[in-house]
Amino acid sequence: MPRLSLDLFCKVVDNFGDIGICWRLARQLEREHGIAVRLWVDDMRTFQRICPQVDPGAAEQTVDGVAVRHWASQDGEYTPADVADIVIEFFGCDIPPGYIAAMAQRQVRPVWLNLEGLSAEEWVEGCHSLPSKHPRLPLTKYFFFPGFTDKTGGLLCESGLEAERAAFAADPAAAGGFLATLGVTAAEAAALKVSLFCYPYAPVAELFAAWRDGAQAVTCLVPEGVATDAVAAFLGQPAVPGAVRSEGALTVRVLPFVPQQDYDKLLWSCDLNFVRGEDSWVRAQWAGKSFIWHIYAQDENLHHKKLRAFLQRYAGGSAFDEFSLCWNGAAQGDWPQLWKGLATAMPEISAKSAEWQQKILANGDLATNLTKFCASLT
Ligand code: TRH
Numbered sequence: 001m002p003r004l005s006l007d008l009f010c011k012v013v014d015n016f017g018d019i020g021i022c023w024r025l026a027r028q029l030e031r032e033h034g035i036a037v038r039l040w041v042d043d044m045r046t047f048q049r050i051c052p053q054v055d056p057g058a059a060e061q062t063v064d065g066v067a068v069r070h071w072a073s074q075d076g077e078y079t080p081a082d083v084a085d086i087v088i089e090f091f092g093c094d095i096p097p098g099y100i101a102a103m104a105q106r107q108v109r110p111v112w113l114n115l116e117g118l119s120a121e122e123w124v125e126g127c128h129s130l131p132s133k134h135p136r137l138p139l140t141k142y143f144f145f146p147g148f149t150d151k152t153g154g155l156l157c158e159s160g161l162e163a164e165r166a167a168f169a170a171d172p173a174a175a176g177g178f179l180a181t182l183g184v185t186a187a188e189a190a191a192l193k194v195s196l197f198c199y200p201y202a203p204v205a206e207l208f209a210a211w212r213d214g215a216q217a218v219t220c221l222v223p224e225g226v227a228t229d230a231v232a233a234f235l236g237q238p239a240v241p242g243a244v245r246s247e248g249a250l251t252v253r254v255l256p257f258v259p260q261q262d263y264d265k266l267l268w269s270c271d272l273n274f275v276r277g278e279d280s281w282v283r284a285q286w287a288g289k290s291f292i293w294h295i296y297a298q299d300e301n302l303h304h305k306k307l308r309a310f311l312q313r314y315a316g317g318s319a320f321d322e323f324s325l326c327w328n329g330a331a332q333g334d335w336p337q338l339w340k341g342l343a344t345a346m347p348e349i350s351a352k353s354a355e356w357q358q359k360i361l362a363n364g365d366l367a368t369n370l371t372k373f374c375a376s377l378t
Pocket of ligand 1: 019021117118263
């Protein structure tokens with residue numbers, strides 16, 4: 001039987017998350033579900049940042065078994081033979097009109113999905129898998145929502161991830177060895193290790209001051225390009241990879257931006273991870289360590305509602321909630337006190353993570369749920 005084919009269209013909008021999510025999904029569908037995936041990406045340079053094997057100048061290439069196409073324009077002629085069995089547009093990106101016309105001409109119409117962004121809000125359950133008929137053509141598009149309950153599409157999680165993480169955790173030299181490749185010294189690694197990935201408007205300077213004046217030694221590892229103003233202000237020099245400075249109890253070190261597969265190792269190597277957006281937030285939940293989420297800001301503080309919906313589901317406790325709300329500007333607090341509370345609660349928060357993972361994975365992972373949903377429509 002021929003393999004199922006799938007076209008995944010990804011438009012990169014000023015961040016790494018869109019391609020981060022699509023790349024992860026494409027690889028998993030290819031590897032674990034035997035689907036012939038073609039990933040269409042408009043911004044090959046951003047793709048290359050998370051996946052260095054990518055040649056940003058190539059119109060077509062195969063990376064890690066996945067066919068990658070540079071999605072250079074909305075123009076172009078397509079025939080029904082160009083159209084895959086399953087077509088996914090990520091986050092409502094408009095796929096080329098010529099491609100849509102060819103979809104309508106295909107004898108067996110493709111399954112067409114719009115893969116949406118992740119939210120813990122309740123309304124997601126009501127919208128997941130809803131159909132939307134094309135106004136003119138004989139085509140139906142379905143909305144597929146990731147989520148935290150069995151009435152949603154679940155979260156991206158590779159089948160071997162937990163075994164990989166457990167093997168890393170069981171090897172006493174693994175974390176130190178990995179961090180050493182990023183320039184982290186043994187003395188820095190002996191402190192409480194924190195990775196920092198957030199948007200530029202996070203209260204980083206306030207947190208740095210609390211760490212600097214605190215009793216506990218903290219090493220904060222910041223990938224290049226993250227919170228550059230606050231990091232450069234602390235360093236007293238540009239925030240380039242290798243830049244490092246200690247003051248009081250705090251050491252801040254700028255790391256190179258690591259390939260996506262190494263980003264998991266960074267999360268596994270740290271005691272506390274600050275993550276943002278969607279993909280790093282989900283990875284932090286699989287990492288089994290304490291984490292704090294910086295949500296992408298939206299108009300009228302819509303993101304505060306989304307944050308609260310997650311905090312309620314996650315039930316990480318009052319210190320976790322207070323810190324998270326203040327980190328996201330949804331409340332005001334005293335940073336030394338907030339940090340003291342979070343540091344005390346960290347063992348409890350990370351101990352809870354296995355239970356949380358079990359609960360979420362009971363709903364199935366996103367790639368598996370997506371393939372089942374597609375099969376149910378054919
Ligand atoms: O880049 P982001 O801010 O993306 C977000 C989300 O997609 C969100 O849904 C969207 O609305 C918003 O953008 C506009 O954060 P996110 O989702 O965590 O994606 C970051 C990706 O970058 C993730 O795949 C991990 C990867 N990464 C690396 O590969 N190396 C690194 O060093 C770091 C820090 C991240």
